[in-house]
Amino acid sequence: MTERVFNFSPGPATLPYEVLVQAGKDVVNFQETGIGLIEISHRSREFMAVAEEAEKNLRELMEIPDNYKVLFLQGGASSQFFMIPMNLLGNGKKATYLNTGTWAKKAIKEAKLFGEIDVPYSSEENSFNRVPTQDEYTVAEDSEYLYFVSNNTIYGTQFPEFPETEKMLISDMSSDILSRKIDISRFGLIFAGAQKNLGPAGVTIVIIRDDLLERTPQNTPTMLKYKTHADKGSMFNTPPCFAIYAVGEVLKWLKKQGGVAAMEEINREKATLIYDVIDSTDYYIGHAEKESRSLMNISFNLPTAELEAKFIAEAATIGLNGLKGHRSIGGCRASIYNAFPRDGIVKLVEFMKQFELDNPA
């Protein structure tokens, strides 16, 4: 077998090796049933136990209060861009969105189909190199909620602290869920596509305060009402069984690592190793302003596009893959979610230092 490489891909992204090995076995023969995991009925005792355990572990790890539902949905994180306003904004109602990147912008576009959308802050003019501080925007009095993207996967920015407001918060945490401790009670809804920090593509986790389930307009299609899925424990129709299973395995792994608080410390240390190189030279230029730096995605440039191409190609020859930046900003990006091994970061940092010596600007 080919040796495993360090995969800096932004998503789908690196998963814990032991989870992949276990999944490989279970896909063929799940718990000695003689049936593969992806062949088994979603209503079987075995699979119901898998889904229940995944939810239980997520609740425990994130300290989710009892008045919140956990849903396992399909349609990707992108479907939440319309499901949220469709369920929570009736005609003429207002919501506030912070425009901190591509994913925020897409959510704003969809939300405008359902209500009046106020965007009091945008960092677009500065190619989304920062997130706002509290004094840079105000939330309208008559706003139903404040929507923000906690980690901007493409630009490598992250809210170091969450917005302070009387309004309920709604957040797209697709690329930093479970990477740090959060106080769920400040949120009306949190969602995350699994394929960055949680598992494989195919399932989107939605954590929703239960009183919000009653707000949905009556003429909303059944499959698009949160209540439909909440009432049936995410089994109204066939759920994405394999993705739920794999998320469950990642959650068990996370518990073994010491949970979210331990992860947060590890993530900070891992990211600092790379930022220290960026800060020690003018050769590597971080995209994000320091106060807005992400611990999950580190976007940076080299002196020229040619050097960037060479950097990415040479890195791949020594097993450092997926370092190409998003097409919208170019350059390089290291995505280092929970499951990304520290050894890969040490290797990248050594490579960065050597590359600078070998390829002067």
Ligand SMILES: *Cc1c(COP(=O)(O)O)cnc(C)c1O
């Ligand atoms: C990747 C990503 C999305 C889109 O996820 P899909 O599951 O592909 O729809 C949305 N928001 C953020 C922050 C992301 O990183």
